[in-house]
Amino acid sequence: MDSKEEEYREIFLAEALENYEELNRLITELEKNTSNKNAINAIFRITHTLKGNAAGMGFEDITKMSHTLEDLFVEIREGKLQVDAAIFTDIFKAIDTLGALIDALKTGKTVRYLGIKTKLEVILKKAAEAGMPLSTNDNHDSQKKNTDQNQIKQQVENTIPNEDRVVNNEPEKIATEIASDPLNQQVLENTQALLDDIFAAKEILTSEKSAEADTVDTKLTFSDLVQVPVKKLDNLLNLVSELTIERDRIIAMNSNGFSRNEYSRLQRISSDLQYSVMDVRLVQVGFLFNKFHRVVRDAAALEHKKVTLKLEGTDAEIDRNVLQIISDSLIHLIRNSVGHGIETPEERKKAGKSETGTVTLRASNESDAVIIEIIDDGKGIDSRIIKKKAIDKGLVSKETADTMSEADIIMFIFEPGFSSAEQVTAISGRGVGMDVVKRALDSISGNISVFTAVGKGSTIRLSLPSSMAVxxxxxxxxxxxxxxxxxxxxxxxxxxxxxxxxxxxxxxxxxxxxxxxxxxxxxxxxxxxxxxxxxxxxxxxxxxxxxxxxxxxxxxxxxxxxxxxxxxxxxxxxxxxxxxxxxxxxxxxxxxxxxxxxxxxxxxxxxxxxxxxxxxxxxxxxxxxxxxxx
CATH class of the missing domain: 2.30.30.40 (SH3 Domains)
Structure with missing residues (x-):
């Protein structure tokens, strides 16, 4: 397991343990007041989130257990299942089992959970059957089915002395054995029907027994991951910075009387401490990039365009404060790529392009900087239009503009009040936005450059410091x-x-x-x-x-x-x-x-x-x- 996978695993464990503790609290509240809708909704949201996170990490046992709890609280939320003391006992057992499954990710222990999971599923099945309206014929069929299931139950008990055969994926073999009996053939239409009834009968027979066998001891667990407020990290970084300054001052003051090697250990430890604190503040740019799918979708809908977003290099790391400062700037750049860069489907077809434009958000680490590029395959930027607008707005004289390079002229798009859009729309032509990008980058000593080709697209390149600390x-x-x-x-x-x-x-x-x-x-x-x-x-x-x-x-x-x-x-x-x-x-x-x-x-x-x-x-x-x- 590489360091990134281990980091994701620790983050999942921290969140899962937090969810487990919150579920315990909410279910305790719900037991005191079974009509507490807020608690029911919160429990449903937590189990749904935990299920999704576990599925994403590949933890199938936690996914299945969370899914069953989620289904249970869907029925409770919709009023199809009334909670009583017996159900709460089963719910608490299920939560304890869920906690044991989460803890097993650290300890590697095997946790039996199928019994309590099956028992909850039986409760759900009974609730579904109780809520189903029946006609007279349905009642007759239901009674006949119950009789048949009782016969099957008896046959299952006789035919399957080892209950683990169902759990061990041998249902087809079991079905063949039972279906070979002429008596069973009279009451069963086909082998698949037998399979369904085997599991239904098996669930009823073994749920109580398995639930008791799978009981886990309740104990307090603690996460190996500690969440620290950013303000505390900032304060720690300031203290480390003061230490670095004092270190340099001491070395400078005593440089004549002592060898520099005598301070090498002090320098190494203080430098390691400084970079360790800086490393804690780093986050992956994917944390921000993943939020732009909605931004692109909304901008494309407003402009009546078809646009897809591609993300590259989402594992590049950058200081959290830098990411926070440039977030608004990236929104402006993405929206401008859609509004100014990408053409309408009709224009793209005429130009021999696909109707759907592509905006690519790419990140990479380069020395002590993080490079973020916003690339579109649109119409590009025409420097002649920019030049005319700049002269008309009085940003530059015609004589000076004639001597400027194409790259310099294009940089006028970042001047306050500048816009090349002919019409004002929801996201372009208002003359605001791009100057905000420039000011934000200036505040963190970042740099911006634009590369464009008319008819092919544009690339806006941001060079950002990987850390604001040093x-x-x-x-x-x-x-x-x-x-x-x-x-x-x-x-x-x-x-x-x-x-x-x-x-x-x-x-x-x-x-x-x-x-x-x-x-x-x-x-x-x-x-x-x-x-x-x-x-x-x-x-x-x-x-x-x-x-x-x-x-x-x-x-x-x-x-x-x-x-x-x-x-x-x-x-x-x-x-x-x-x-x-x-x-x-x-x-x-x-x-x-x-x-x-x-x-x-x-x-x-x-x-x-x-x-x-x-x-x-x-x-x-x-x-x-x-x-x-x-």
Missing amino acids: KGTLLFELDKSEYAIPLTYTEAVVSLYKSDVHKAGNGLIATHLGKTISIVFLKDLFSTADYSHHSQNTIFHTSFDQVNAKEKLAIIIVSYNNRKVGFVVDKLLQQKEIVEKPLMKPVDHVKFISGVTILGNGNICLVLNIANIISYIFKISNTIAGKALC
Whole structure:
């Protein structure tokens, strides 16, 4: 059994034991007040759920026992079976047997349950017969059948000295033996009828005896799985984070007098503790993905389209908090794939496609990130339509748009108020939704990209941190202060001479891997709080003009929404995993900073908000370009 199967088994056991305890409580309440409809309905729901879960796990004994109890409470709920003291005795025996079957999954013991199960089935059969209206002829037939069954019962007792033969799957052999007697042939029409009566008679003969033999001892059981509130896990993670910071501080303070090896055990144990706590917070994305079948169905019905949902990689794991934050974003993306991407059945037939479109939700683990892709086989995104809409809405000038790549133009779909739908429907054309996706991803240092082909479909790719607890970052120094950039945005680190960087309009550019990218001195960026007071040639040129021609520039190349920018810093430090804390009031509104951490040397380190910084840079560029054209 692999680790995943063992994990599912433990989860089932925990839920099953919880169901068992709840059944005991509810049936005790019902015994005191047999007209308690809420208790009856709750018992029915629990037995139905337990039956389904056990069937899914392949535990047939628990499935059969739960199914019989479910059938019993269906009759009780519909008023076809009146509960009395005798029935409650049998019900409690059945619940104890169910508990023993659940406990046997851990102990491996054999639990006999057929007796009490059969007895409940006999009770159900009698209730069904009592509720069946009979005519005069029916009464005569019924009396004749009862006489026949009494004869069969006697013959069964004589012919089957070993009662286990019925249980051991020998009914056909038994039927042949009894049917060979001429007396029995007169009262039985065929062998199948004999089979039915054998089991009916056998049930009546052996139910009491087997029920007594299968009695189990009542005892208290405990699950090996403990359910912990997320708040407690968050608090534990915070304490572990504080421990990590203190560890780094102690090692840094004593690095001169002691060998680093002396602290290796402390570092290993604290790291193992940290990752163990992080691992507890991980959940499989299938937990969320399975909820989207209904989302796709409803969206397709509103749009009068035929759409199926395919799920892939549902066993990929991600931090529960990340999953919770992106859940609304995934709803928007799925609905937009149905509303904007998938064509109507008529359009798909004309394009030579199947009438039913497909939306695929795929997840995979990649390094320290989780990749989620929403893929549709629809009409794709036409960048010409996006470009025209963006210009009409004033999001970009025509001159600037003409110089932008197709990938950059498509990213306008994530701007606030943008929509390419010609008509407003229940799920598209209102200009809301996609910008929410972008903001949610920015809040967790995620990234989004779009790949599309007109007439073939689109793929929206989300790159998410697998954990919000620890963040991989690149540390650097600027004006004798330490800063961090999340590795999820970091493309490369390069060193260039001043001669390799050139002025272009109001900014700076350089070539990296054959492509032209913007270069920005972070010192200049932090001094442009109000760019409206700067002329177009002085915003991003100040530090560049002061640099010695022979000086090498340390540049961190970052990427966000298909836009690459090289940030010039004073000094590169190291790559480090940090525990980021959000900014608190009154500095929580600072747009360039996403959070803060404490380094091992005791210094405060600010974490850059790359999403806001790059959006700000291109906003300045577009604004100045617009002023220059006026």
